[in-house]
Amino acid sequence: MNLTAPAYFDSGIWFPETAARDKRAHLVWSEAAKNDAINAAAATTDSNPFAKFPDWVARCVAAWNGTFLDAGCGYGRVSIPLLKSNPKLRCVGVDASPVMLEKFVQLANDHGVGDRVELYCGNLESLPFPESQFESVLSCAVLLHVPKNEAKTILAELRRVLAKNGRLVLAGSFPNVFNPEGFVNLRHNRLQGKNGPVRVYTRSEVKRLFNDFSSVDVEAHQMIVLPRSIGSLRLPFGAVARAANKYCSQNFIGTFKHSNFFVNHHDVIATK
Numbered sequence: 671m672n673l674t675a676p677a678y679f680d681s682g683i684w685f686p687e688t689a690a691r692d693k694r695a696h697l698v699w700s701e702a703a704k705n706d707a708i709n710a711a712a713a714t715t716d717s718n719p720f721a722k723f724p725d726w727v728a729r730c731v732a733a734w735n736g737t738f739l740d741a742g743c744g745y746g747r748v749s750i751p752l753l754k755s756n757p758k759l760r761c762v763g764v765d766a767s768p769v770m771l772e773k774f775v776q777l778a779n780d781h782g783v784g785d786r787v788e789l790y791c792g793n794l795e796s797l798p799f800p801e802s803q804f805e806s807v808l809s810c811a812v813l814l815h816v817p818k819n820e821a822k823t824i825l826a827e828l829r830r831v832l833a834k835n836g837r838l839v840l841a842g843s844f845p846n847v848f849n850p851e852g853f854v855n856l857r858h859n860r861l862q863g864k865n866g867p868v869r870v871y872t873r874s875e876v877k878r879l880f881n882d883f884s885s886v887d888v889e890a891h892q893m894i895v896l897p898r899s900i901g902s903l904r905l906p907f908g909a910v911a912r913a914a915n916k917y918c919s920q921n922f923i924g925t926f927k928h929s930n931f932f933v934n935h936h937d938v939i940a941t942k
Contacts, residue, residue, distance in 0.1 A: 671684060671762060671788045671790065672799065672800060672803065673790070673798045673799065674798050674799060674800055675687075675688075675798040676688070677790070677798065681772070681775065682771075682775040682784075682789065683768065683771045683772070683775065683789045683790070683791055684788070684789065684790045684791065685768075685790075685791050686791070686792055686798065690766075690792060690793050690796075692793055692795070694863075694864070694865040695766035695767070695793060695816075695865045696766045696767055696768075698865045698866045699711075699744075699765075699766060699767040699769075699770060699865075700767040700768065700769040700770070703745070703767055703769040703770045703773065704769055707719075707744075707745050707769070707770060707773045708721075708745070708747075710744075710770075711744035711745055711747055711770065711811070712747055712811075713811075719745060719746075719747055719750075719777060720747055720750065720751050722747070723747065723748060723751050724748065724810065724841045724842065724891070726841070726891045726937070727748060727752075727808070727810070727839060727841050728751070728752065728755065730839055730939060731752060731756075731806065731808070731839065732756070734756065734759060734805075734806050735758045735759070736758070736759070736760065736805055736806075737759075737760040737761070737762055737804065737805075738759065738760075738761060738762070738804060738805070738806040738807065738808055739761075739762050739763075739764065739799075739803075739804045739806070739807045739808065739828075739831065740761055740762070740763040740764070740808050740809070740810075741764055741794050741797075741807060741808070741809040741812065741824075741828055742764070742765055742766075742794060742809050742810070742811075742812030742813075743761075743763030743764060743765050743770075743771075743774060743789070744765055744767075744770045744773075744774070745770050745771075745773035745774045745777060746761075746763065746773075746774040746777055746778055746787070747810075748808065748810045748841070749761045749763060749774075749787070749808070750774075750777055750778055750781055750783060752808075753778075753781075753783040753786055753787070754781055754782070754783060759786065760786045760787070760788075761786060761787050761788070762788050762789075762790070762799075762804070763787065763788070763789045763790070764789075764790045764791075764792055764794060764797065765789070765791065766791070766792065766793050766794075767791075768791050771789050771791055774787070774789060775787075775789065794812070794824045794827060794828070795820065795823050795824055795827060796827065797827050797828075797830075797831055799831045800831070801830055801831065802830075802831070802832065802833040802834060802836075803831045803833070804831055804832055804833060804836060805832075805833050805836045805837075806832075806836060806837050806838075806839070807828050807831070807832050807836070807837075807838045807839070808838075808839045808840075808841075809828070809838075809839075809840050809841075809843060810840075810841040810842055810843070811841070811842035811843065812824075812843060813825075813840065813843040813844065814842070814843055814844065814845050814868050814869055814870075815865055815866050815867070815868065815869075816865055816869070817861065817862050817863060817864070817869070818859065818869055818871075819862075821869075821879070822879060825879055825880070826882075829882060829883065829942055832942045833942070834942055835884075835941060835942060836941070836942050837939065837940070837941055837942075838883070838938070838939070838940045838941075838942070839938070839939055840937065840938040840939075840940075841935075841937050842935050842937070843935070843937070843938065844871040844875075844876045844935055844936040844937075844938070845868055845869070845870045845871065845934065845935050845936075846870065846871065846872075846873070846890070846894075846930070846933050846934060846935060846936055847870040847871060847872055848872070848930045848931045848932070849893075849894040849895075849931070849932050849933065849934065850894055850895070850896060850897035851894055851897045851898065851899065851900075852870045852894075854900055855867070855868045855869065855870045856870055858870070871936060872930055873888055873928070873929075873930045873936050874930075876888050876936045876938065880938065880940045883940040883941060883942055884941050884942060885940065885941045886938060886939070886940040886941075887938070887939045887940070888928070888936050888937070888938055889927045889928055889936075889937060890923065890926065890927045890928075890929070890933030890934060890935060890936060890937060891919070891923065891927070891934075891935075891937055892915070892919045892923070892933070892934040892935065893915055893918040893919045893922065893923055893926060893932050893933055893934065894915055894932060894933070894934045895914055895915055895918050895932050896910070896911035896914045896915060897911060898911045898912055898915070915934075918932070
């Protein structure tokens, strides 16, 4: 791993010699991972760590070669399936939680891809890598948990380490405000300095975040027409809602994928 800051190696993970002052993400996600790493990172009670793997990402990165950066990698819920499906890929994963990274090491070894993984424990706002280090960068369900001004800072840092004409893929990072579940999270947008609560976006807000990129595609891959929950309160007809949302996603996403309405997330593919 090509690092620009002093670090030491322990149990399959690189750690900075000088600990980060900002420990918010570390504290939030390490505590959550101690209780249930899969539920913390993937928001599911399924025991399969890859149960909510975003299939559209696999199609998007099928042609990738070499080393990609997984920013906010968690326990490897996206990277490990990608590595298993493509033996030419290598992954550098960065996450603030050592507990998540320990789980990544275990799962990567269990699934036979540990020799193609390098992990660093640190924050995304200041990455210890040279400029233009990676041809490809992936981040899944990370930016939605940080205040919007911090999301902008992290995107600038991801752009810095991305090579010219390199591609940035952001899955589940910008929840849509205009669906039956998004409105409830709108109140979190005013929270400053707190890691964890879900922030929501309009499609135009997301596009503006990528003004410094040469191109950006913003589209959706899932629809929410009926709410499964209201905030943390699960609704009694959740199974019906999930079935309706799945049906609409399969049959109508082509119409709504560039819409502000009824879509779940504004997913992004951007080129530097």
